[in-house]
Amino acid sequence: MKNKLLPIFITLIFIIIFIFFYKGLQNTSIYTPQTKISNKIPSFKGDLFYSDETINSSNFFKSEKFYLLNVWSSWCVPCRKEHVLLMDLKEVKKLKVVGINYKDKKINAENFLSELGNPYEKIIFDQEGIIAIEWGAYGVPESFLIKDEVIIKRYIGPLDKKLTEEIKSIIK
Amino acid sequence: MLYSSIGYYALILGLGISLILVYFSIKNFQNSSTLNTKILSFTFLQFFLVVISFVSLVISFVLSDFSNETVFNNSHTTKPLFYKIAGTWGNHEGSLLLWLLVLTLFILIFFLKTKNQPLKYKLLTLIFQQIIIIGFFLFLIQTSNPFNFIFPTPEEGMGLNPILQDPALAIHPPILYLGYVGSSIIFSSALAATYLNLVSKVWASHIKKWIIASWVFLTLGILLGSIWAYYELGWGGFWFWDPVENVSLMPWLALTTLLHCIIVLEKKQVLTSWVIILSISTFTLSMCGTFLVRSGILNSVHTFANDPERGLFILVFLFSLIFISLFIFFFFHKSSPNNSNSFFWLSKETSIIINNWFMMYFLSVVLIGTIYPIFLEVLSSQKISVGPPFYHKLIIPFLIPFLMAMAIGPKLKWIKSNIVDKFYLVLFFAISIVLSFLIVKKFSTNLLINTILVSSALYLFFITLRDFFIRKYSNISQNIAHFGFSLLILSILLNNLFSSEIITNLKVGETFTSSKTKIVFKNINQKQEKNYKSIIANFSIENINETIEDLSPELRIYNQPNIVTSEADIKTTLLSDKFIVINIVQNQDYFNVRYQVKPFMLWIWISVILISFGGLLSFFKREHEK
Numbered sequence: 001m002k003n004k005l006l007p008i009f010i011t012l013i014f015i016i017i018f019i020f021f022y023k024g025l026q027n028t029s030i031y032t033p034q035t036k037i038s039n040k041i042p043s044f045k046g047d048l049f050y051s052d053e054t055i056n057s058s059n060f061f062k063s064e065k066f067y068l069l070n071v072w073s074s075w076c077v078p079c080r081k082e083h084v085l086l087m088d089l090k091e092v093k094k095l096k097v098v099g100i101n102y103k104d105k106k107i108n109a110e111n112f113l114s115e116l117g118n119p120y121e122k123i124i125f126d127q128e129g130i131i132a133i134e135w136g137a138y139g140v141p142e143s144f145l146i147k148d149e150v151i152i153k154r155y156i157g158p159l160d161k162k163l164t165e166e167i168k169s170i171i172k
Numbered sequence: 173m174l175y176s177s178i179g180y181y182a183l184i185l186g187l188g189i190s191l192i193l194v195y196f197s198i199k200n201f202q203n204s205s206t207l208n209t210k211i212l213s214f215t216f217l218q219f220f221l222v223v224i225s226f227v228s229l230v231i232s233f234v235l236s237d238f239s240n241e242t243v244f245n246n247s248h249t250t251k252p253l254f255y256k257i258a259g260t261w262g263n264h265e266g267s268l269l270l271w272l273l274v275l276t277l278f279i280l281i282f283f284l285k286t287k288n289q290p291l292k293y294k295l296l297t298l299i300f301q302q303i304i305i306i307g308f309f310l311f312l313i314q315t316s317n318p319f320n321f322i323f324p325t326p327e328e329g330m331g332l333n334p335i336l337q338d339p340a341l342a343i344h345p346p347i348l349y350l351g352y353v354g355s356s357i358i359f360s361s362a363l364a365a366t367y368l369n370l371v372s373k374v375w376a377s378h379i380k381k382w383i384i385a386s387w388v389f390l391t392l393g394i395l396l397g398s399i400w401a402y403y404e405l406g407w408g409g410f411w412f413w414d415p416v417e418n419v420s421l422m423p424w425l426a427l428t429t430l431l432h433c434i435i436v437l438e439k440k441q442v443l444t445s446w447v448i449i450l451s452i453s454t455f456t457l458s459m460c461g462t463f464l465v466r467s468g469i470l471n472s473v474h475t476f477a478n479d480p481e482r483g484l485f486i487l488v489f490l491f492s493l494i495f496i497s498l499f500i501f502f503f504f505h506k507s508s509p510n511n512s513n514s515f516f517w518l519s520k521e522t523s524i525i526i527n528n529w530f531m532m533y534f535l536s537v538v539l540i541g542t543i544y545p546i547f548l549e550v551l552s553s554q555k556i557s558v559g560p561p562f563y564h565k566l567i568i569p570f571l572i573p574f575l576m577a578m579a580i581g582p583k584l585k586w587i588k589s590n591i592v593d594k595f596y597l598v599l600f601f602a603i604s605i606v607l608s609f610l611i612v613k614k615f616s617t618n619l620l621i622n623t624i625l626v627s628s629a630l631y632l633f634f635i636t637l638r639d640f641f642i643r644k645y646s647n648i649s650q651n652i653a654h655f656g657f658s659l660l661i662l663s664i665l666l667n668n669l670f671s672s673e674i675i676t677n678l679k680v681g682e683t684f685t686s687s688k689t690k691i692v693f694k695n696i697n698q699k700q701e702k703n704y705k706s707i708i709a710n711f712s713i714e715n716i717n718e719t720i721e722d723l724s725p726e727l728r729i730y731n732q733p734n735i736v737t738s739e740a741d742i743k744t745t746l747l748s749d750k751f752i753v754i755n756i757v758q759n760q761d762y763f764n765v766r767y768q769v770k771p772f773m774l775w776i777w778i779s780v781i782l783i784s785f786g787g788l789l790s791f792f793k794r795e796h797e798k
Contacts, residue, residue, distance in 0.1 A: 007502040014498070018491050024469050024546040025483045076676065077685050103673070128561070138757055138764040139675040157677040157762050 041149050042134040049101055049109070049123035057149075060122070063096065066171050067146040070120070071100045071132055074112035076140040078158040085164050086119035094171050099123040102132050102140050145170065173321075176240045179228035180319040186221040186276075187309040189214050194302050201295045211298070215283055218305075219276040226260075226273045229318055233260050238329050241320035242266060248331035250703040250731070258342035259332045264466060264482075265318035267345055272308045274346075274353040279305070282357055282382075289378060293364050300360035303496075307489045315482045334704065334730040334737045340400040348393025348420065352458040354386025355423060358430070362451030363497055367504050371444045376437040379451075381791065383434055387427050388787040394420050395780045402773075403740050410776060413563050415470040418542040419461025422535060426454040429531040431787075432524050439586060442521065446528060448505060452497045459490045469546060523581030530574045537566045568625065575628040575661065579635040582650055596638065604630035612669065626665055632658035649793060653786025659779035663772040670771045677762040680709075684765070690714040691767055704730040709754050709763065723752045749773040 045056040061067050070086060072079045090097050099120040101109050104127065126132055135144065138156055145153040145167060153170065155163055193214050200208045229242070233256045238244045246263040247256055261270040279301045286294055312318070335341075361379055365371045397420065402410045411417060430450035433443045464470050467483025541558040548554055580597065608626035612619060636655035640648075674691065676684050684691040694710040707727040714720050726739040740753040748771040755764040 007498065011495070011498060014491065014494055018487070020547050020550050021463070021469065021487055022484075023550040025467060025487065075674075075686055078676070103675075130559075138755070138762075139677050139766075142677075156757050157679075 041144075041146060041151060042136075044131045044134045046100075046124040046126060046131050049099075049106075049125045055122075055124070060098070060124075061146055061149050064148075066095045068095055068097045068167065069100065069135075069144040069146060070097060071102050071135070071137050071140050071142045073102045073104045073140045074108040075104065076102075079141045080112075080116070082141050082158040083116045083119070085159050085161070087117050089164060089167065090119040092168060092171065095167070096121045100126050100131055100135070100137075102126050102137075103129045173237070173239050175228040175232045175235075175237065176319040176321065179225040179232070180317070182221045182225040182228070183309065183313055183319075186218050186225065186272075187306065187313065189218040189221065190302050190306045190309060193218065194299055194306075197295045197299050197302070201292060201299070205291065207291055207294070211295075212283060215276075215280050215298070219280045222269075222273050222276045226269055229266060229269060230257060230260050233257060236329065238327070239321055239323070239325040240318075241322050242318045244322055244326055244329050246332050247329040248703065249328060251332060251337075252702065254339075254342070255332060255337045259336075261345050262332055262336045262341070265312070265316045267349075268308065268312050268316055269318050270346065271349055271353065272305070272312060274349050275301070275305050275308060275356060278353055278357050282361075286378065289375070290368070290370070293361075293368055293370055293375075296364035296367060297357075297360045300363050301356065304356055304360070304493070307493075311482075311485055311489065315485055331703070331730065334728065334735050335404055338400055338404050340396050341404070344393060344396040344400060347389055347396060351386045351388075351390030351393050351427075352423065354382055354389060355427060355455045355458055357382050358386065358451045359455035359493075359497070362448050363500050366448050366500055369504070369506060371437075371448060371505075372441060373438055376434050376447070380434050380438060383427065383431050384787050384791045387424075387431055388784045388791065390420070390424050390427060391780065391784045391787065394424060395777065395784070398780075399777060403742055404737075410773070413541070413558070413560050415542050416465055418538050419457075419464055422461065422538055422542075423454050423457045425531050425535040425538070426450055426457055429528050429535075430454060432527055436521055436524050440521070443525075445505065448501055452494075452501065456490065456494055456497070459486070459493065463487055463490055464542070470542075518584060520581070520584045520586050523577060523584055526577050527574075527581065530570065530577070533570060534567060537563065568621075571661065572624055572628045575632045575658070578654060578657070579632040582639075582647070582654065597635070600634040600638070601627075601631055604628070604634060611666075622665075622669060626662070626669075629658055629662040629665055633662055649786045649788075649790035651786070652789065653783050656779045656782030656786060659775060659782065663775040663779060667770055667772050667776065670769075672769050674765075674767045676765055677757060678765050679761050679763070688716045689767070691765065693763070693765070701728075704728045711752060711765075711767075713750065713752075713767065721750060723750065725752050725754045727754060727756065744774055746774060747771060 041057055041061060043057045045054060047054055068086075068089060070082075072082075086097055089095060097119045099122075101123050104125075106125070124131055141158050143155040143159060144151050145155075153167075159167075193211065196208055196211050196214070200211065229240075231237075232240045232243050233247055234253065236243065236247055236249045236256070238247075242263060242265045246266075247259050251259070259266075261267045279298065282297065282301075283294065358379060361375075361382070362371075365375050365379075394417075397417070398410045401412070401417075427450075430447065433446045433450060436443050437447050463483065463486040467486060469483060541562055545556050545558060548556060604627040605623070608630055609623050612622045612626055632654065636651055636658055640651050640655060672688075674684065674686060674689065676691075678684060678691070678693045680693055680696055682693050684693075690713070692712045692714070694712060696710070697708045699706045699708065705728070707729070708724050709726070711723045711725070712720055713723060721743060723741045723743060725741040728737045728739060729735075730737070736756065738753050738755055740751055742752075743750040748769055751768040751770055753766050755766075757764050
């Protein structure tokens with residue numbers, strides 16, 4: 001045996017791995033995703049659409065106001081219909097409309113907004129669709145009503161007149 | 173009742189025979205030059221006992237004998253017979269019994285088939301193998317007894333998890349286990365050979381058969397699991413870098429590397445350390461996988477039950493094996509002085525070494541990605557999951573040189589070589605680049621990296637295809653396997669580049685229109701089946717070229733246990749798969765609809781079959797036909 005250090009070193013590494021696995025066994029628990037009803041917003045990290053700034057969940061919803069988080073995409077046809085209503089909601093004082101741009105191409109999304117107007121105060125650019133997963137979104141469009149970092153209500157599918165009235169009344 | 177008792181006592185007897193076998197083998201090893209015939213009879217008897225035990229579990233399942241806890245937990249009277257039988261290994265206890273069955277079968281085959289090897293080597297392999305077998309016996313009897321009684325006997329069972337009720341999944345575990353357990357023979361035999369200083373060309377050509385056989389089974393086992401995930405889980409992919417998939421991929425990578433090393437060792441007394449370490453790691457990685465998915469330390473579809481005691485048992489067992497093998501490797505392995513690693517730079521040996529290092533790199537990426545979350549959780553109680561972006565970023569760039577080396581490597585000769593056919597090598601390279609540029613250009617994103625990637629895959633594709641026809645480098649099995657691999661990478665790349673996806677929420681009667689496709693949600697039908705209720709949604713998809721296709725994905729609401737599964741509807745053609753799956757949106761009239769067009773899916777499956785076929789050919793190839 002030329003080198004006595006090597007076996008000792010490798011054995012040590014394996015002992016350390018053993019300890020880690022052993023410790024890991026102790027705090028075994030099945031990971032259950034949180035239930036999605038009226039709980040805190042998920043933590044996420046993402047890039048903003050118009051700047052290269054990275055934001056994370058803790059400073060995204062920090063204002064006192066209500067937030068409407070809308071998951072949208074330029075290729076999504078119902079989003080187009082819904083967009084008028086979002087433009088309308090933009091004018092509501094106590095509400096901030098924010099967006100997650102889901103699995104989209106930047107150019108298409110920009111064209112979409114310049115054609116129909118931009119209701120969003122901020123947009124998170126979610127090209128891979130990962131942030132939408134964090135939110136447990138089913139697809140596009142989908143909207144979450146948020147106050148104080150808590151999801152109050154969730155709307156699957158496009159918003160309509162009735163639902164926007166509902167949102168307005170909740171805010172009041 | 174009766175069958176459970178028979179099964180249980182057969183297991184106890186089997187364990188007893190293990191001890192007797194170890195005793196006889198050690199005695200025989202010390203002072204005799206002829207094989208004690210009792211050893212062979214006892215090995216056979218042990219196999220027979222495990223068969224009895226396994227068959228009685230199967231019978232308990234078929235008869236729906238709910239006095240047996242395993243049957244109660246995993247079966248139901250309304251389940252079709254086929255799934256009653258397959259349910260035997262669709263749970264923790266039963267699958268371990270299956271594992272044990274294969275273990276005892278393989279050592280028997282090993283004993284019957286190994287002829288021209290020293291007796292001491294055979295005995296020592298048997299002893300190591302019996303240590304593993306004893307470990308599994310103890311594990312089964314102590315912590316995972318498949319024959320526990322329940323009293324009073326329940327009227328009805330809990331049912332088999334519906335997502336496991338699938339033909340591909342019924343044969344996936346047995347095939348995969350043949351691969352895993354085959355690697356245990358390689359492990360025992362490598363330790364025995366190291367101890368006796370027998371790691372040589374003769375040993376290499378003897379163990380090569382086992383390596384190839386395990387490799388073919390492992391490849392097919394992974395393929396079946398992947399096919400199942402593709403159409404049953406409804407996520408629209410075939411590989412998710414889930415811990416469960418990773419733990420089968422790691423032994424595969426190690427085994428593939430071993431396969432290449434053993435080819436070198438068969439020709440020349442070199443790379444012995446590589447061969448021994450890889451033999452050890454292939455099996456320990458399989459065991460490590462068992463630990464990770466069965467102990468509940470990682471959460472996955474294979475986590476049948478969370479029992480820390482089980483986890484601890486496998487952990488201690490796994491590390492005992494690791495330390496035994498480390499001890500044997502460090503104290504008994506003598507690398508002979510004349511086998512220095514100084515190869516001529518341009519030779520087959522060098523190219524295989526290069527292949528080894530690439531494989532080791534891929535292996536460590538997968539290993540770190542899989543176990544890092546455990547380490548992090550222990551250190552900082554943070555829960556993270558490592559997803560595809562990590563693997564893609566680390567693996568894809570290295571695929572490029574790997575593919576190129578794979579195209580050129582097999583053309584080189586042993587010891588010293590020149591590159592021949594330079595003209596064709598360059599010509600094909602140019603063609604590949606132009607072709608892939610034209611393909612990728614249509615899709616503007618990441619033009620450079622995609623062009624390089626596709627062209628390196630195409631390069632390997634053309635080179636292997638040409639070799640196949642000229643047959644100058646006559647190793648047909650290698651040629652087919654490499655061709656299959658190039659096809660696999662090519663299909664995966666094109667699949668990634670050209671896939672398109674629409675995710676939307678629709679009510680019955682609604683239509684989704686995008687620039688290329690129109691999805692009409694026509695209606696839904698309900699049907700009552702034997703053990704589930706099915707909701708079939710009918711869609712018609714209109715494409716841009718005005719072809720209309722009807723697709724009918726299904727939701728199944730199983731009665732026992734009460735679980736909803738989605739069955740995707742897939743239209744497969746040579747060029748692409750059209751895949752649609754629906755999900756219930758809670759308390760809403762909407763269905764979540766996911767429609768995907770996935771090109772070249774079929775070719776991914778075909779190419780893996782080709783790869784295994786290459787291995788199979790090599791298994792049946794006659795010795796020394798070069």
